Amino acid sequence: MAAGVATSAGPKAYLSRRYRLSASHRLHTEAYSADENRAVYGKCNNPHGHGHNYAVEVTLGGPVDAGTGMVCDLGELDAFARRNLLERFDGMNLNTLEAFSEQVSTTENFTAEVYRIFQGFTGAKVVRVRIEETGNNSFEYAE
Amino acid sequence: MAAGVATSAGPKAYLSRRYRLSASHRLHTEAYSADENRAVYGKCNNPHGHGHNYAVEVTLGGPVDAGTGMVCDLGELDAFARRNLLERFDGMNLNTLEAFSEQVSTTENFTAEVYRIFQGFTGAKVVRVRIEETGNNSFEYAE
Amino acid sequence: MAAGVATSAGPKAYLSRRYRLSASHRLHTEAYSADENRAVYGKCNNPHGHGHNYAVEVTLGGPVDAGTGMVCDLGELDAFARRNLLERFDGMNLNTLEAFSEQVSTTENFTAEVYRIFQGFTGAKVVRVRIEETGNNSFEYAE
Amino acid sequence: MAAGVATSAGPKAYLSRRYRLSASHRLHTEAYSADENRAVYGKCNNPHGHGHNYAVEVTLGGPVDAGTGMVCDLGELDAFARRNLLERFDGMNLNTLEAFSEQVSTTENFTAEVYRIFQGFTGAKVVRVRIEETGNNSFEYAE
Amino acid sequence: MAAGVATSAGPKAYLSRRYRLSASHRLHTEAYSADENRAVYGKCNNPHGHGHNYAVEVTLGGPVDAGTGMVCDLGELDAFARRNLLERFDGMNLNTLEAFSEQVSTTENFTAEVYRIFQGFTGAKVVRVRIEETGNNSFEYAE
Amino acid sequence: MAAGVATSAGPKAYLSRRYRLSASHRLHTEAYSADENRAVYGKCNNPHGHGHNYAVEVTLGGPVDAGTGMVCDLGELDAFARRNLLERFDGMNLNTLEAFSEQVSTTENFTAEVYRIFQGFTGAKVVRVRIEETGNNSFEYAE
Numbered sequence: 001m002a003a004g005v006a007t008s009a010g011p012k013a014y015l016s017r018r019y020r021l022s023a024s025h026r027l028h029t030e031a032y033s034a035d036e037n038r039a040v041y042g043k044c045n046n047p048h049g050h051g052h053n054y055a056v057e058v059t060l061g062g063p064v065d066a067g068t069g070m071v072c073d074l075g076e077l078d079a080f081a082r083r084n085l086l087e088r089f090d091g092m093n094l095n096t097l098e099a100f101s102e103q104v105s106t107t108e109n110f111t112a113e114v115y116r117i118f119q120g121f122t123g124a125k126v127v128r129v130r131i132e133e134t135g136n137n138s139f140e141y142a143e
Numbered sequence: 144m145a146a147g148v149a150t151s152a153g154p155k156a157y158l159s160r161r162y163r164l165s166a167s168h169r170l171h172t173e174a175y176s177a178d179e180n181r182a183v184y185g186k187c188n189n190p191h192g193h194g195h196n197y198a199v200e201v202t203l204g205g206p207v208d209a210g211t212g213m214v215c216d217l218g219e220l221d222a223f224a225r226r227n228l229l230e231r232f233d234g235m236n237l238n239t240l241e242a243f244s245e246q247v248s249t250t251e252n253f254t255a256e257v258y259r260i261f262q263g264f265t266g267a268k269v270v271r272v273r274i275e276e277t278g279n280n281s282f283e284y285a286e
Numbered sequence: 287m288a289a290g291v292a293t294s295a296g297p298k299a300y301l302s303r304r305y306r307l308s309a310s311h312r313l314h315t316e317a318y319s320a321d322e323n324r325a326v327y328g329k330c331n332n333p334h335g336h337g338h339n340y341a342v343e344v345t346l347g348g349p350v351d352a353g354t355g356m357v358c359d360l361g362e363l364d365a366f367a368r369r370n371l372l373e374r375f376d377g378m379n380l381n382t383l384e385a386f387s388e389q390v391s392t393t394e395n396f397t398a399e400v401y402r403i404f405q406g407f408t409g410a411k412v413v414r415v416r417i418e419e420t421g422n423n424s425f426e427y428a429e
Numbered sequence: 430m431a432a433g434v435a436t437s438a439g440p441k442a443y444l445s446r447r448y449r450l451s452a453s454h455r456l457h458t459e460a461y462s463a464d465e466n467r468a469v470y471g472k473c474n475n476p477h478g479h480g481h482n483y484a485v486e487v488t489l490g491g492p493v494d495a496g497t498g499m500v501c502d503l504g505e506l507d508a509f510a511r512r513n514l515l516e517r518f519d520g521m522n523l524n525t526l527e528a529f530s531e532q533v534s535t536t537e538n539f540t541a542e543v544y545r546i547f548q549g550f551t552g553a554k555v556v557r558v559r560i561e562e563t564g565n566n567s568f569e570y571a572e
Numbered sequence: 573m574a575a576g577v578a579t580s581a582g583p584k585a586y587l588s589r590r591y592r593l594s595a596s597h598r599l600h601t602e603a604y605s606a607d608e609n610r611a612v613y614g615k616c617n618n619p620h621g622h623g624h625n626y627a628v629e630v631t632l633g634g635p636v637d638a639g640t641g642m643v644c645d646l647g648e649l650d651a652f653a654r655r656n657l658l659e660r661f662d663g664m665n666l667n668t669l670e671a672f673s674e675q676v677s678t679t680e681n682f683t684a685e686v687y688r689i690f691q692g693f694t695g696a697k698v699v700r701v702r703i704e705e706t707g708n709n710s711f712e713y714a715e
Numbered sequence: 716m717a718a719g720v721a722t723s724a725g726p727k728a729y730l731s732r733r734y735r736l737s738a739s740h741r742l743h744t745e746a747y748s749a750d751e752n753r754a755v756y757g758k759c760n761n762p763h764g765h766g767h768n769y770a771v772e773v774t775l776g777g778p779v780d781a782g783t784g785m786v787c788d789l790g791e792l793d794a795f796a797r798r799n800l801l802e803r804f805d806g807m808n809l810n811t812l813e814a815f816s817e818q819v820s821t822t823e824n825f826t827a828e829v830y831r832i833f834q835g836f837t838g839a840k841v842v843r844v845r846i847e848e849t850g851n852n853s854f855e856y857a858e
Binding site: 049134 | 163165166167168186187189191192193194195196233234235236238239277278
Binding site: 012016068069 | 742744746747755757818819820821823824826827830850851852853854855856857858
């Protein structure tokens with residue numbers, strides 16, 4: 001939400017781009033007993049898992065290039081997202097992926113994971129990642 | 144889409160109500176080899192499954208009651224949907240349910256299944272069921 | 287939904303235009319006792335009323351004019367809607383209007399009323415009126 | 430809207446898939462004088478054109494395949510749409526295309542054009558094409 | 573919008589949850605004459621009131637619990653919202669409620685009121701409340 | 716995004732209002748060769764241009780007036796937007812306008828331009844302008 005350090009003078013420019021993927025997950029932690037898992041996660045603890053259409057919005061901040069009039073090259077951003085987001089998570093069961101081998105596959109943790117991944121994008125600074133899990137629930141991880 | 148017999152005189156009234164649920168599924172049929180399954184279903188054949196937020200829209204047709212001004216009692220419809228739709232499918236892995244023990248858990252088949260279920264609602268005639276699987280894909284089963 | 291008699295040869299063209307208005311209403315009928323009213327309408331029977339943003343979608347069917355490439359003149363349609371829909375219902379308490387002096391202000395009855403009103407539009411035939419009362423409830427009145 | 434002949438017994442299955450494209454157009458016909466063009470099309474007659482994000486929804490009807498549980502192969506449909514819809518119209522000025530060399534580039538005519546194009550799809554029968562031009566205007570061409 | 577003090581090191585996590593309610597209101601203040609009320613509030617001053625579907629989005633900020641992977645327990649949040657938001661405002665005429673006995677029932681004031689109410693939630697810190705009054709108007713009250 | 720200096724005590728109130736317009740543009744800069752333009756802008760460099768429905772959301776921050784209960788007079792804001800935004804950009808080809816005679820008509824530059832324009836609004840402080848170019852791309856210019 002609060003996107004940045006708010007110290008520089010003048011307004012800032014941001015570009016947000018949305019990627020969509022479908023995945024399944026099961027909320028469950030080995031640290032708890034079966035009863036505790038059911039108490040904390042309710043029906044999201046169902047052993048067969050359930051799923052969502054996740055909308056992942058990545059926000060980049062930075063100066064608008066005076067030549068191109070753009071914050072970053074969208075082609076580069078899309079190529080990065082295809083390789084690092086869509087190919088790794090779309091159509092998957094999150095619980096079977098390495099990213100969730102040591103943490104619960106809540107959308108909070110998924111959002112933080114995507115934020116960390118996009119810190120590797122060099123075209124512009126990713127200042128926020130927002131994931132809409134359903135029309136009523138969304139999660140943000142931001143500077 | 145074409146909702147009904149179109150034989151009676153005069154316009155018709157319809158009420159549509161939307162229920163939302165999240166579930167996972169894997170597209171896979173025992174009738175095919177592993178290679179054929181991958182060819183037909185692509186990454187939706189991934190053995191760990193993936194998931195969706197499904198929006199299920201149920202459309203009822205019938206006369207507007209002159210007394211109440213309503214096509215049917217929404218409380219009755221919601222109670223029916225809770226018992227027969229949400230409690231059976233929300234938060235579930237469709238492939239583990241009896242409804243998909245003998246048919247693939249495609250959204251086409253899921254839509255037809257929900258249509259059959261709502262034929263048991265006695266408050267008004269269900270003439271169409273539409274399921275939005277994602278913002279780009281939807282399925283209808285209609286008179 | 288079923289928009290028309292489906293007897294003519296060849297596909298048909300339809301234009302849909304959406305108007306938005308906010309109004310309040312109270313579901314209540316003099317034909318019932320206070321208890322019956324509460325049983326049928328639940329909290330929508332609250333004496334102070336409540337309200338909605340209604341999205342009214344009007345669908346017109348007819349040939350595409352070979353000269354203009356249009357089903358009807360949108361300027362004429364908007365002028366008709368402003369005069370007969372928005373000026374009469376937007377910002378109003380439906381229960382205080384003549385249209386609902388003898389029928390309950392359910393959205394079923396509101397939809398039928400708007401359908402009747404648009405039969406007076408002469409630019410093209412109105413074949414369907416759909417009102418979305420909330421993101422989950424919608425009503426149609428159609429040929 | 431009315432999708433089909435409504436003569437067969439039993440409910441019907443439909444699959445709808447949405448494609449998105451951006452294009453510009455100018456509403457103008459050589460058959461009219463400059464004044465008539467302005468009168469009919471208003472500011473859409475502006476010589477430099479304007480543009481829209483068009484959402485094109487294609488609806489296919491037909492039996493659900495008992496083996497695959499699908500109305501048609503989405504991969505085939507997407508390949509057809511890419512070749513015949515997106516590559517031809519996305520990012521374009523409609524007025525410069527052959528399809529609109531002899532008819533005005535209204536969305537009515539665009540919808541009918543897309544409907545004709547998809548009659549060439551052999552995977553299942555296209556019974557309806559709907560184009561949303563804005564959140565308030567949509568057009569359909571249907572059996 | 574600016575959600576928080578932005579002094580701590582590292583990115584922050586936020587969870588947003590949306591509740592929907594329908595209510596009516598009339599914009600009117602005893603401090604003004606009838607003419608002044610009409611001048612300031614236009615048709616929203618209509619004595620019978622009008623209404624809206626309000627979407628109330630509550631944003632909570634805080635650390636992701638290392639055990640549960642969650643910012644707060646959604647069950648607790650929903651219970652709080654049911655008791656303090658939905659039961660008090662859904663289906664109501666805002667002007668008849670105590671919260672608006674001494675202030676106009678504008679959505680600005682409604683948003684601030686909901687923000688104050690959610691400061692009583694102890695599961696995590698509510699840093700922002702946003703109310704969408706219509707698809708075109710929204711209001712925020714934020715740290 | 717970060718709306719303001721976050722130095723004052725207490726929460727802040729914001730009002731956001733959305734205006735919609737349709738326009739066309741062509742991404743192209745005289746500073747580059749034809750090949751460079753194609754490399755940077757891809758099919759958005761197509762000489763005939765393409766177009767979008769732009770949703771322009773203007774966010775104003777400031778105290779809620781104790782008398783009116785409002786952040787600013789919406790009638791004044793709408794009049795300002797009609798004169799300075801809609802009449803200048805709706806239905807236009809951005810490239811033919813003075814605002815884009817010396818800068819590329821990217822949505823980044825368009826957003827900054829609208830932000831500068833709304834700094835002339837005296838009813839309350841405009842702290843953010845956001846333009847949605849498509850359902851997947853949006854741009855912000857904010858304090």
